[in-house]
Amino acid sequence: MLGPYMERIKMLEIKDLRAGIEGKEILKGLNLSVNAGEVHAIMGPNGSGKSTLSKIIAGHPQYQVTGGSIDYEVNFKKLSLVGMEPDDRAKEGVFLAFQYPVEIPGVPTSVFLRAAFNAVCRHQGAEEMDPIDFDKYLRSKMALFHMDDKYIDRPVNVDFSGGEKKRNEILQMAVLNPRLAILDETDSGLDIDSMKIVAEGVNKLKSKNNAIILITHYQRLLNYIQPDFVHILYDGKIIKTEGKELALQVEDKGYDWLIK
Amino acid sequence: MMTEEQLPIKVEGLEVYQTKLRNNSPQWLKAWRQKGWDKFVELGFPMMKEEEWKYTSLADLAAKPFLIPTHHTLTEESQLKAYMDQADINVVLVNGVLWGELSNIKHLPEGLTIKSFLDAAVHSPTEVNDTVSKLTANDPRSLLHLNQALFLDGVFVKVENNAVIEPLVHIIHVTSHIEQDTAVFPRSLIHVGRGAKVSVLESYIGFTPNSYWSNAVVDMRVGENAFVQYCKAEGEASHTTHTATTRIWQERASQLEVFTFAHKAKLVRNNLTILLKGEGANTIMNGFYAIDGTQHVDNHTLLDIQQPNCTSYQLYKGILNDAAHAVFNGKIYVHPLAQKTNGYQLNKHLVLGKDARVDTKPELEIFADDVKCTHGATIGQLSDEEIFYLQSRCIKKELASQLLAKGFINDILNTITFDAIRLKLGKLLAKKFPEVKL
Ligand SMILES: Nc1ncnc2c1ncn2[C@@H]1O[C@H](COP(=O)(O)OP(=O)(O)OP(=O)(O)O)[C@@H](O)[C@H]1O
Ligand SMILES: [Mg+2]
Numbered sequence: 001m002l003g004p005y006m007e008r009i010k011m012l013e014i015k016d017l018r019a020g021i022e023g024k025e026i027l028k029g030l031n032l033s034v035n036a037g038e039v040h041a042i043m044g045p046n047g048s049g050k051s052t053l054s055k056i057i058a059g060h061p062q063y064q065v066t067g068g069s070i071d072y073e074v075n076f077k078k079l080s081l082v083g084m085e086p087d088d089r090a091k092e093g094v095f096l097a098f099q100y101p102v103e104i105p106g107v108p109t110s111v112f113l114r115a116a117f118n119a120v121c122r123h124q125g126a127e128e129m130d131p132i133d134f135d136k137y138l139r140s141k142m143a144l145f146h147m148d149d150k151y152i153d154r155p156v157n158v159d160f161s162g163g164e165k166k167r168n169e170i171l172q173m174a175v176l177n178p179r180l181a182i183l184d185e186t187d188s189g190l191d192i193d194s195m196k197i198v199a200e201g202v203n204k205l206k207s208k209n210n211a212i213i214l215i216t217h218y219q220r221l222l223n224y225i226q227p228d229f230v231h232i233l234y235d236g237k238i239i240k241t242e243g244k245e246l247a248l249q250v251e252d253k254g255y256d257w258l259i260k
Numbered sequence: 261m262m263t264e265e266q267l268p269i270k271v272e273g274l275e276v277y278q279t280k281l282r283n284n285s286p287q288w289l290k291a292w293r294q295k296g297w298d299k300f301v302e303l304g305f306p307m308m309k310e311e312e313w314k315y316t317s318l319a320d321l322a323a324k325p326f327l328i329p330t331h332h333t334l335t336e337e338s339q340l341k342a343y344m345d346q347a348d349i350n351v352v353l354v355n356g357v358l359w360g361e362l363s364n365i366k367h368l369p370e371g372l373t374i375k376s377f378l379d380a381a382v383h384s385p386t387e388v389n390d391t392v393s394k395l396t397a398n399d400p401r402s403l404l405h406l407n408q409a410l411f412l413d414g415v416f417v418k419v420e421n422n423a424v425i426e427p428l429v430h431i432i433h434v435t436s437h438i439e440q441d442t443a444v445f446p447r448s449l450i451h452v453g454r455g456a457k458v459s460v461l462e463s464y465i466g467f468t469p470n471s472y473w474s475n476a477v478v479d480m481r482v483g484e485n486a487f488v489q490y491c492k493a494e495g496e497a498s499h500t501t502h503t504a505t506t507r508i509w510q511e512r513a514s515q516l517e518v519f520t521f522a523h524k525a526k527l528v529r530n531n532l533t534i535l536l537k538g539e540g541a542n543t544i545m546n547g548f549y550a551i552d553g554t555q556h557v558d559n560h561t562l563l564d565i566q567q568p569n570c571t572s573y574q575l576y577k578g579i580l581n582d583a584a585h586a587v588f589n590g591k592i593y594v595h596p597l598a599q600k601t602n603g604y605q606l607n608k609h610l611v612l613g614k615d616a617r618v619d620t621k622p623e624l625e626i627f628a629d630d631v632k633c634t635h636g637a638t639i640g641q642l643s644d645e646e647i648f649y650l651q652s653r654c655i656k657k658e659l660a661s662q663l664l665a666k667g668f669i670n671d672i673l674n675t676i677t678f679d680a681i682r683l684k685l686g687k688l689l690a691k692k693f694p695e696v697k698l
Contacts, residue, residue: 113653
C-alpha cells in the first residue's frame with residue numbers, strides 16, 4: 001500500500017549519464033528512474049554497459065563520469081552520488097552484488113562482514129555488535145541461505161565455487177539490508193536450487209521502502225522475482241522500457257529486432 | 261701465519277679467545293674449528309660483486325672491529341618472559357650459552373634430549389661430527405665457516421626414533437647486555453630420529469640498544485618417516501645484522517615444514533639449504549618478512565633434490581613499507597636420479613612503501629626428465645578491485661587497506677599448522693600491524 005501522499009518516492013534518478021574509462025565512452029547518455037518499492041530488470045547484449053552502470057552507481061574509482069547526474073534519495077535525504085566515496089554510498093543503502101565477486105585472501109568472512117555491519121551501525125548511530133553477537137546474527141542469516149557454517153571462518157570468496165560466490169553476495173545483502181540493491185547477473189551460473197534460494201533472499205528484502213535492480217540475461221530469474229519494468233540497455237543507452245513481457249520477447253527473439 | 265692486519269675480520273682479544281675455545285674443545289672439534297677459521301680467512305667476507313651477494317652488502321661488517329661477549333647472564337628476565345609460554349619446552353641461550361635456570365629442560369618428555377653443543381661434542385663426538393661434516397650449504401660464501409671457528413657453545417636437540425614430542429620445543433637465542441659492535445655466534449644441532457615427530461621454534465631476540473652482529477648456524481637431520489615442523493623467527497634488536505645458515509638433511513619419506521620469519525633486524529641474510537637425500541621426502545618451505553624503514557631482508561634458499569618421488573611446496577611472502585628492500589633467490593636443483601619430482605615455488609610481495617624495492621629470482625636447474633616444477637613471483641600493491649569490493653560493503657578505504665594487509669599476512673601465517681608457533685609470530689607482528697578495529 002502506498003502512503004498518504006499517494007506518490008512513490010523517487011529513489012534513483014539517472015539523467016543523461018555519460019561515463020567511460022581511459023577516454024573510452026561506455027555509457028552514452030543513459031536515463032533511468034527507479035522508485036522505492038519497485039523492481040527493475042535490465043537486460044542487454046554482452047558488452048553493452050550493464051556492469052559498468054552498476055559499478056558507476058556503486059562508485060568504482062576506475063570509471064570517469066563525464067556528464068549527467070545520478071541522484072539518490074533515502075530517508076528524505078537527497079544525495080548526488082557522483083563524487084561520493086563507495087563506502088559512503090554503501091552506508092546510505094546502495095548495494096551491488098558483483099557479477100564477479102572478488103576474492104579476499106586471508107580475511108575471514110566473519111571479520112569482513114562485521115567490519116561492514118559495524119560501519120553501518122556507526123553511520124546510523126546504532127550500537128555496534130561484538131564478535132559473539134555478530135557471530136550468532138551471521139549464522140542465522142547463513143542458515144536462511146542454506147550456507148554451510150564453515151564459510152564463516154574461511155577467507156572471503158577464496159576457493160568458493162562460482163555459485164557459492166553468488167550466494168555469498170546475497171548473504172551480504174541480507175546482512176547489510178540495503179535500500180537500493182543492484183544484482184549484476186547474480187543468477188548466472190546458479191543451479192535451480194541456488195536460484196530459488198537467491199530469489200527468496202531478494203523477495204525477503206523487497207518492501208515499499210526498497211528498490212531492486214536485476215541485471216540478467218535470462219527470463220528464468222524473473223519467474224521468481226516479478227519485475228515492474230524491464231529495460232534494454234544497448235550501446236550505453238536504455239533503448240526500450242516495458243513491463244515484464246519484454247523479457248519473454250527477448251528470450252524468444254534476442255535483441256536484433258530492438259536494435260534496428 | 262697472517263699478521264692481524266691481514267685478517268679479513270678484526271676481533272678484539274682474538275688470540276685469547278681462540279685459546280680459550282681450544283682449551284674447551286675435544287680434539288676433533290679443535291681441528292674442525294681450525295678448518296673453519298682457515299676457510300674464512302681464505303675467503304673473507306662475501307662481496308657484492310659476487311652473484312650470490314649481488315644485492316646485499318656486508319661492507320659495514322668487514323670494516324669494523326668486533327668484540328666477543330664476555331658474559332652469559334641475563335639482566336632482562338622480565339622482558340624474556342614475554343616471549344615464553346609455560347606450555348612449551350623453553351631452551352634459553354644467552355650470548356651463545358645454554359642457560360639452565362631459565363630453561364625448563366630438567367624433566368623432558370621421553371625420547372627427547374636437550375643439552376649444550378659442547379656437551380654433545382664431548383660425549384657423542386661421532387654423532388655430532390657425522391652431521392656437521394656431511395651437510396653442505398647453498399652458498400660457499402655464507403658465513404658458516406666463521407661461526408664454526410668462533411662459536412662458543414650452542415644447543416643440541418635429539419629426538420629418539422619413533423618418539424612423539426607433543427609440546428613445542430622453543431629455542432630462544434638471546435643477545436643481552438653487550439658492548440657496541442659485538443659479534444655473537446648462535447649454533448644449534450637438531451637430530452630427529454626415524455619415525456619421530458617434533459615441532460621446533462627458534463627465536464633470535466636481543467635486549468640491547470647497541471648494534472651487534474648475530475651470525476647463526478642451524479644444522480638438522482630428519483630421519484626416515486619423521487615429521488618435523490621447524491620455524492626460525494628473527495626478532496633481533498633493531499640495529500642488528502643477522503646472518504644465518506640453515507642446513508637440513510631429509511631422509512626417505514620424511515616430512516618437513518619449514519617456516520622462515522624476519523621482521524626486526526636492520527639487515528637479514530638467510531641461507532637455507534634442504535637436502536632431499538631420501539626417496540619420497542616431502543618439504544614445505546615457506547617464509548614471511550615484514551619490513552619497513554631501510555630494513556633489508558635477503559632469503560637465499562636451495563632445495564637440493566637427490567632422490568625420486570619427492571614433492572616440495574615453497575611460498576615466500578613479504579610486505580614492504582617505506583624504503584625497505586627484499587631479496588629472494590630460490591634455487592631448486594633436481595639431480596638426474598630424482599625422477600617424478602614435483603616442485604612448486606612462489607614468491608609474493610606486497611609493496612606499500614613508494615621507495616621500497618624487491619629483487620626476486622627463481623633458479624631451476626633440472627637434470628631429470630620426468631619432473632614437474634613450477635615457479636612464479638609477484639610484486640604488487642594493494643589491489644584496487646579488492647579495495648573497491650570492501651568499500652562497496654561500507655568499509656572505508658583506510659580500514660580496507662589495513663584489512664587487506666592483514667589478510668596478506670594471515671594468508672601465509674595460516675600455512676603454519678602448529679598453533680603455538682603461529683600465535684607467537686602473530687604476537688611479534690602486533691607492533692607493526694596492530695589489531696584492526698572493526
Ligand atoms: N575496466 C575496463 N577497461 C576497459 N574497458 C572496459 C572496462 N570495463 C568495461 N569495459 C568495456 O566497456 C564495455 C561494457 O562492459 P560491461 O562490463 O559494462 O558490459 P556488460 O553489459 O556488463 O556485459 P556482460 O553482459 O558481458 O556482462 C565493454 O566493451 C567492455 O570491454
Ligand atoms: Mg556484465
